[in-house]
Amino acid sequence: MDTTMLNFNVLNQLQLLPHAAGTGALTVYGNLTINIVSGSQQIHTEYHNHTITGLGPASMSANLDAIRQNDCLRDVLGILLVLNPAESAAISLVAEILGRGAEEVDAVLQVDNIAEHVRRERTKIALCDDIRSWLMDGGRADIQEYHGIVASWALSRTSSHPLAVLYAAEQWHYHVTRSRPSPQLYHVLATSMTPLRAHSYKCLPLVVQWLRNAPLVTEGLNSDRDAAIQRLEGQSKYIQPRLKKLYSLLG
Secondary structure (H helix, E strand, O other): OOEEEEEEEOOOOOOOOOOOOOOOOEEEEEEEEEEEEEOOEEEEEEEEEEEEOOOOHHHHHHHHHHHHOOHHHHHHHHHHHHOOOOOOEEHHHHHHHHOOOHHHHHHHOOOOOOHHHEEEEOOEEEEOHHHHHHHHHHHOOOHHHHHHHHHHHHHHOOOOOHHHHHHHHHHHHHHHOOOOOOHHHHHHHHHOOHHHOHHHHHHHHHHHHHHHHOOOOOOOOOHHHHHHHHHHHHHHHHHHHHHHHHHHHHO
């Protein structure tokens, strides 16, 4: 089948598709590729034999109302926006990060106006491109805040769930360097054992650079920032020559 290419230039409001009576519904037969240009931003979405609903301004307004009225829903969506990679996440991982039950996380994503924008595959979930773009457009979701939540969890987690342990070990630095600096994050970096483990050594220079570039958050509350820099920099200088020596012996 041929691919139809649609381009929309949007000035004041993100409007993903033409809509009738505020429904934003469109049935696609064949392949449809949509490019939406809003200023310097471009959103690329593809559909195949699919009925697209809930993309008009009226439905998105209902989404915003639902999110504002439900703290759990807002936090689940925020965590799904920042997890790496974003293709899919286990419901159990999102629940671990937020300290909620997996059943609660699963149920909150089935509310009206939200369920149709969530892809599901067994125990994994992911946000569809439409709501992901809509949440990130105009600062509707505080991305730095949710990176900070995941970073603090990864550095101070107590869970022994294998998926949580693996994600925290591999991704803590990804979230730290995308977080908003705060005394709480400085403290956990100055005290957590996770950055000192061997698997973290490659990312330590990036985290130290992030700390050095971070502003002084509040006068008198930056001792943990300085302690974290000294601690991680010292660990990096200590472990790198020893690992090089080990690799030379092995290789």
